[in-house]
Amino acid sequence: xxxxxxxxxxxxxxxxxxxxxxxxxxxxxxxxxxxxxxxxxxxxxxxxxxxxxxxxxxxxxxxxxxxxxxxxxxxxxxxxxxxxxxxxxxxxxxxxxxxxxxxxxxxxxxxxxxxxxxxxxxxxxxxxxxxxxxxxxxxxxxxxxxxxxxxxxxxxxxxxxxxxxxxxxxxxxxxxxxxxxxxxxxxxxxxxxxxxxxxxxxxxxxxxxxxxxxxxxxxxxxxxxxxxxxxxxxxxxxxxxxxxxxxxxxxxxxxxxxxxxxxxxxxxxxxxxxxxxxxxxxxxxxxxxxxxxxxxxxxxxxxxxxxxxxxxxxxxxxxxxxxxxxxxxxxxxxxxxxxxxxxxxxxxxxxxxxxxxxxxxxxxxxxxxxxxxxxxxxxxxxxxxxxxxxxxxxxxxxxxxxxxxxxxxxxxxxxxxxxx
Amino acid sequence: xxxxxxxxxxxxxxxxxxxxxxxxxxxxxxxxxxxxxxxxxxxxxxxxxxxxxxxxxxxxxxxxxxxxxxxxxxxxxxxxxxxxxxxxxxxxxxxxxxxxxxxxxxxxxxxxxxxxxxxxxxxxxxxxxxxxxxxxxxxxxxxxxxxxxxxxxxxxxxxxxxxxxxxxxxxxxxxxxxxxxxxxxxxxxxxxxxxxxxxxxxxxxxxxxxxxxxxxxxxxxxxxxxxxxxxxxxxxxxxxxxxxxxxxxxxxxxxxxxxxxxxxxxxxxxxxxxxxxxxxxxxxxxxxxxxxxxxxxxxxxxxxxxxxxxxx
Numbered sequence: 001x002x003x004x005x006x007x008x009x010x011x012x013x014x015x016x017x018x019x020x021x022x023x024x025x026x027x028x029x030x031x032x033x034x035x036x037x038x039x040x041x042x043x044x045x046x047x048x049x050x051x052x053x054x055x056x057x058x059x060x061x062x063x064x065x066x067x068x069x070x071x072x073x074x075x076x077x078x079x080x081x082x083x084x085x086x087x088x089x090x091x092x093x094x095x096x097x098x099x100x101x102x103x104x105x106x107x108x109x110x111x112x113x114x115x116x117x118x119x120x121x122x123x124x125x126x127x128x129x130x131x132x133x134x135x136x137x138x139x140x141x142x143x144x145x146x147x148x149x150x151x152x153x154x155x156x157x158x159x160x161x162x163x164x165x166x167x168x169x170x171x172x173x174x175x176x177x178x179x180x181x182x183x184x185x186x187x188x189x190x191x192x193x194x195x196x197x198x199x200x201x202x203x204x205x206x207x208x209x210x211x212x213x214x215x216x217x218x219x220x221x222x223x224x225x226x227x228x229x230x231x232x233x234x235x236x237x238x239x240x241x242x243x244x245x246x247x248x249x250x251x252x253x254x255x256x257x258x259x260x261x262x263x264x265x266x267x268x269x270x271x272x273x274x275x276x277x278x279x280x281x282x283x284x285x286x287x288x289x290x291x292x293x294x295x296x297x298x299x300x301x302x303x304x305x306x307x308x309x310x311x312x313x314x315x316x317x318x319x320x321x322x323x324x325x326x327x328x329x330x331x332x333x334x335x336x337x338x339x340x341x342x343x344x345x346x347x348x349x350x351x352x353x354x355x356x357x358x359x360x361x362x363x364x365x366x367x368x369x370x371x372x373x374x375x376x377x378x379x380x381x382x383x384x385x386x387x388x389x390x391x392x393x394x395x396x397x398x399x400x401x402x403x404x405x406x407x408x409x410x411x412x413x414x415x416x417x418x419x420x
Numbered sequence: 421x422x423x424x425x426x427x428x429x430x431x432x433x434x435x436x437x438x439x440x441x442x443x444x445x446x447x448x449x450x451x452x453x454x455x456x457x458x459x460x461x462x463x464x465x466x467x468x469x470x471x472x473x474x475x476x477x478x479x480x481x482x483x484x485x486x487x488x489x490x491x492x493x494x495x496x497x498x499x500x501x502x503x504x505x506x507x508x509x510x511x512x513x514x515x516x517x518x519x520x521x522x523x524x525x526x527x528x529x530x531x532x533x534x535x536x537x538x539x540x541x542x543x544x545x546x547x548x549x550x551x552x553x554x555x556x557x558x559x560x561x562x563x564x565x566x567x568x569x570x571x572x573x574x575x576x577x578x579x580x581x582x583x584x585x586x587x588x589x590x591x592x593x594x595x596x597x598x599x600x601x602x603x604x605x606x607x608x609x610x611x612x613x614x615x616x617x618x619x620x621x622x623x624x625x626x627x628x629x630x631x632x633x634x635x636x637x638x639x640x641x642x643x644x645x646x647x648x649x650x651x652x653x654x655x656x657x658x659x660x661x662x663x664x665x666x667x668x669x670x671x672x673x674x675x676x677x678x679x680x681x682x683x684x685x686x687x688x689x690x691x692x693x694x695x696x697x698x699x700x701x702x703x704x705x706x707x708x709x710x711x712x713x714x715x716x717x718x719x720x721x722x723x724x725x726x727x728x729x730x731x732x
Contacts, residue, residue, distance in 0.1 A: 267519035
């Protein structure tokens, strides 16, 4: 018989997983809108990629990602699992847990949550190149990103892997900290999207600012990001209001900054860039929504909004990449910035004992948690090691995206002008 | 080459600027006379090297410093009058013509140009002033503690020159000290402590120098920046009289001190000057008086210094 607490946790994570589907849905929608008459075709292809991701996650992705851990908050019990951890126990490079079993509802809920994340990454990664690759290559790319790339990074960060363990193995703060997937979901998705644009090619004339995501689709994705942020703890907790407020504040600050910036530079209110700012702020919040107070998230969001504008200019006007949905500049840059911000502005009062680091005392301060190097709460000690861990994680994401992902996409691409 | 022209490829620009037109060798002559008056071994190495250095540096730097002490506070022409285009800062991404960003960029460009111009003009003057002051003090320090002290007095004179802007009488009084007197002192103390007779001689020649300098300023009819002097250009006979009286006092002092030959020579030099002055004044050629009378006076300065230092 399941306890009430366990039932509530299961229901909550399940609900957040379902709401989290708003992220890939919104991305598919805004990518379709950005391409005008190809709206339904593009959205349909991305929907297909999402469905394939669900299947590949069931087949291997979930086992790769969460093979070696269990979630007590969801009622999971320890089970036999294989893990390759050459760097030491709890610092795995690969894991495997075998098939899902109906008698373990906690595992099933966790699968749902993982699959939504995988679908998010795949849709983000393939949205800019959707319709510009042959069908088989597109399917292969979706399977690779959803079944291998994302689960690997997810395992290293959330599944007891080596990046999360750098706090114990290399004394780098609490190890890589990425609460809601700023780097693992949005950073990786955005960077693979960049790799895809570079691999597929198809330069074009500078996009007009009238094109871009519809704000409705951006809002939908933002709400999905908020749901994934709240569900990332796999349980109901008193921190949920903080996470939600932080996510919304960051998104709002980013949208306002983007709007003001565009009004300042173009003398017009550019709704497309407001949507990109909104998404960038929400993506950035995913990194530290659990580890910093709301005013800090306003700052993080403001920077993300600016990055969205500058990134759009760089990728579309300077490099002339065909990223009409703004995936790279909003999700990619916003997510990576959020990942980095954990090591910069986490205030130290939250996240005590994360990854087994300093549950009672950290850096000589009782109850100090995840800490950056600035905007710390009174009495907290700066932790440069955390920043190094975050930078390491950022580099790993970029290398994964521009290395193996670019190679797969390059091999499967038809260039240039492969759009249907 | 104009002082305002750029000097491509040069990092250092040393300019020799006379203190005043025609009689600009006053500081140089003063240093030489002072050194001779000290009676020190100025012709033996390394003293001769120091004397040469003093003549070159103080003779040239002091005149420029005297001018800079006034120029440094002068107004700078506003931007836009130089005929150079306004350089714009890099534009923010997406900046479109007519946007607030574009307008701000234009404004920043104008402000930057104006600030740059202001800084450059003022900066050039201050850098030049600081560099020359440092050079002056270094050369003074090489002459010993007393010379460094006198170098500090020179800096104080420059400060007074700055403070006396717009006060003709104060400037005239300062010319007494700055033209020959102070260079005499620094030339003297580099070898021997200043004596009372040397001090009196330097003051007397300083008064004479101030008279010539007054005539030069009136003749040019403009200040250091080429701006016209508003008061009418009238010959200042009083300045000449003061100069002649000072030279007469020097000659008298020499004669009373038993230096009959030197005293007589100075009297003759003075008489020659007076004759020239009266001739030129009657012909209305007041402006030529300093040019013709300065050379015999300079000879008198060097002669008196040589006598005081027992060289003659």
